[in-house]
Amino acid sequence: SNKTMPIHEIAKSEVVVFWGRNPHTTSSHLLPLIKGKTIIVIDPIKTPIAKMADLHIQLKPHTDQFLAMLLARFLHIENGCDEEFLEKYASGYEEYYELTQNLRIKAVLDQMDVSLGQLGDFLRLVKEKKVAFVCGVGIQKYHNGADVMRSIDALAAMLGLFGKEGCGVNYLGASRANISSPFVTQSKRVSKVLTEFSSFETVFVQGANPLSQMPDSNRVRASMEGVKNVVYFGLFENETSEMADLVIPAKNFLYKNDVRTSYSHNRISFMPKVAETDVGISEYDLSAYLCREFGIALESEEFYINHFKGFAVQKIDGLLYVDKREENPYSNGFDTKDGEFVFLDEIGSKIDEEEGMYLITSKSPTSLNSQFYRQESAYLHSSLGFREGEMVSVTSASGSVRLVVRHNNDLRSDCVLIYSGTKGVNNLTPSKHALSAKSAIFQENKVEVKR
Structure with a gap:
């Protein structure tokens, strides 16, 4: 099922985790709700919310699943799980903990560029607190995007956050939930990703x-x-x-x-x-x-x-x-046959060893997709040696685009930020589906930048 945590419940939280979400650009209506709260940000970009956060984990792109699984693993080791909730609604947590043990801690920490101390800081801030995970769409722009979300959901389940006031996971839910369509159509449907x-x-x-x-x-x-x-x-x-x-x-x-x-409130x-x-x-x-x-x-x-x-x-x-939408989704269990949360039973990702830079296609603060003022730049860390204002070619396995360099030292040096809506950005992206959905995977390809 597709039930997001309503934003008015975020106002009741003690800790808000912005996971790949930049509220100053995409959700400014949330900002008044988080005053005085503990803020954690997980994002490869030092966004405005990251600069004011109590903890910012600036991990490598496409490593979010590893981070969520390692956090669940250490939460279990530190006896920080909500065992009463787990026994009632998520009894498969021991098997999931065993799955997380397949991750080699040092290798994965190195791959994520995250320290053990940061994991400890995260757990210290969230244990026994009312926590809201507020997730952005960027974490799902990969072939395993559904698994990334399920791993974050699993961490929330281990903390016992579902069905409780001020707790849960907020993401892009179903805007038509509990609303039936007045139209009946039987037309053939085709994929937006692969339409011929x-x-x-x-x-x-x-x-x-x-x-x-x-x-x-x-x-x-x-x-x-x-x-x-x-x-x-x-x-x-x-x-x-x-x-x-x-x-x-x-x-x-x-x-x-x-x-x-x-898709974010009721x-x-x-x-x-x-x-x-x-x-x-x-x-x-x-x-x-x-x-x-x-x-x-x-x-x-x-x-x-x-x-x-x-x-x-x-x-x-x-x-x-919208009538009959749940104020606290899953307060009476989950929408499965036995009412229990379903954990992942395999790790579909592996450590990324491909050469190239990570492509990030965030929402632009000046446009809505390809409407209004559209960006014309590729944003890079100044340490890479490209001059501000020079023209570069950004190339992937799918194609290339020429853009003007703009420096942004809030980025990781292994990332290229090209805002969604920039002309030519999707020359770089593949026409492939995610593994378990018909979603596009806009950040799957790595890129190379050349003068």
């Missing part, structure tokens, strides 16, 4: 920019060039609209009625139209036009708004929330 556009006569792009944001941009462009009709429906000019045969301007949220839920918002414009068309109006042309039944816009209102309940704070 040339197999279709017409491609309709709504509010997206696949030529920039899908992985392996060179493959995507070659595939899209074989399409007879490309229709782009959106708000912004971009790489996809430039090659479209038809561009349909959309209306923004000021000029239409809409409904909004979130609120539901109804956004009424507040202004009129002759420019563009709303999603509903375009759908209504097409349904009339093709003889497809469609209810009124008011019908669908009312459908979603049926899932809203007003709480004591006067705000609307």
Whole structure:
């Protein structure tokens, strides 16, 4: 199941662990909730939150699973586990502890660039406390991203954090949880990671920019060039609209009625139209036009708004929330046959010995994906010898991109930061799925930087 810790519960925590999450860029609404709390940051970048944290572990990218497993191992050794919780809801913890013993401590610490002292500091700060793990998407941009999350969940389970006030794991959950769709469709689905556009006569792009944001941009462009009709429906000019045969301007949220839920909290918002414009068309109006042309039944816009209102309940704070979502997820056990947490039973990762630098594709503070002000730089540590402002070529197994160097000494020296939305960044990323999901793996490839 996919139940995230609601953000109002983070306000009740004593310790907040930001694991690969940069709240100043992606979640500024969390900042008022964490004042006065113990802050731990696990991130290869010294982010603003890391600079104010009680502990910052600046580990190598793609070693998060090892760190979570070693922390669980030492927690067990130090008798820091919540044994009452484990016996009731996660009785497989002894077998998981045995699995963690397969990690060679010195070799893994060296690989992560983390010290034993940092592990001890982490455990000292979290034991017997109300702890919230707040996870970012970057830790999942690898082939084993699901295992990384499961390892963090396992550490939280060993601490007994599920189903308790002010405790849990917050990550990108399901924004449609407990909401049923009013539409019934039986259309064939294809992967966004591997879509072969040339197999279709017409491609309709709504509010997206696949030529920039899908992985392996060179493959995507070659595939899209074989399409007879490309229709782009959106708000912004971009790489996809430039090659479209038809561009349909959309209306923004000021000029239409809409409904909004979130993947990080349980609120539901109804956004009424507040202004009129002759420019563009709303999603509903375009759908209504097409349904009339093709003889497809469609209810009124008011019908669908009312459908979603049926899932809203007003709480004591006067705000609307999705009804029947759990305040403390898994308070009565887990959504498995026996109600117990399922630990990993194998380590799917191994120590990375490939040459090259780690690619980090964080969210930009100035853009939303490929909208608004887009970055044009590769950020590198100044110790690498590249001059500020010089042009370099960044190359991976998938392709290359030329960008301007900007120095950032908050980075590890073995990392290249290219913000998501930067033109050409996804020339570097592979069109491969994660192992246990249909997710893209934007940080899997290592890269080389040359003048």
